[in-house]
Amino acid sequence: MLATMEIVDVLDYSESIGKMVMESEVMQNYQQAKQDLESDADAQKLIRDFNNMKEQYEDVQRFGRYHPDYNNIMKSVRGVKREMDMHETVAHYKKAEREVQKLLDEISQSVAFSVSEQIKVPRNGMVFTDSGCGCGSGGGCGCAS
Template structure:
């Protein structure tokens, strides 16, 4: 059973979601996602990369001792660079990063408004709520933080 408070929170989440969809970062991301999906040249490059990757994975099973290991690895790395340098893919990745950065910041602000001890999961170290490290046996290398 959903309470009135939970319904209000869900309504506020919907409103926040709508505000995010109105941002330039979101529109830019959608534009390049559509271009990425519709560009035949990009689709061909991605298909070719996928085939190269599958070929390399087959060779990689035997490690560096396979006679084609170095050749296949060099071939896939060169093609990956070509793929990454395509203007549509470059702009898509930039837009994706900017949108993710904005979402991380929104999550951070929502989290700290609930509690200053909330662990915010983000690859961006700026959003680390607590300066304490540790919390597990790895000394904090896993990215967790103690409740401090």
Template sequence: MMMTDEWINIIENAEELTAMLFSSEAVAQYRRAYDEVYSDAELAISIKGFTEMKERYEEVQRFGKYHPDYNRVMKSIRVQKRALDLNEQIATLRVAENDVQSILDGIGSLLAKSVSDAVKVPAGSVFVSDSSCATGCGTGGGCSCSA
């Protein structure tokens, strides 16, 4: 790909958009929440333990209920996940992540639609769920997509 003035302009605008995102309140809240979660030594240990248990869970899942540690691992992963889910710092981080993701989804949707309505955007985007094809054509729903 040859670098043209047009591409240089696009890259400069992308860098400007990135700088705007980094200076936004949503990203600032995300960074604060992230720092709060990962600077808490006790919480970091809990997250590490959960990550290790998740690896054990994936190993047990290969064999299902026939694995000798199946019941213990299944109970332990649920207990650890519940404890993390109920942690206020983690809940705040998840809300902040969702807020930043919503902004990124909106930017992606705007960019895609500015090129063409036919350009695909991620299916998880809230902007896609409002379209007539939100459930996809293979779900048996009332999709009105035109092929």
């Protein structure tokens, strides 16, 4: 019975942390940036253009440099992406998104390190890459020396 109450307490604490995150200034900024992005017609057009270009890019990737339009599509994708990324509303949204990710990473690290300093915690929204192979085992899989 004691273990069950401990689990209920942990779940209650995690729910309260979730509520604090949702009510935080960082999350409020993110929600506002998301709403601004969704209501900005120019930004939405740039996103659609980028997604359309990305489909062409994926077709080209199947054949690589041997595709007849490889150079044109590659240049176009970079140009459309740059234009989208440079749009003020998109840039503001991406910045707010990174701030939320940073907050979540800090919370994860705090919780993990309160248990043990040996627990590996993803940083910057990335999965574990200690061994260079990306599997997260820290080299235990034998894929990196």
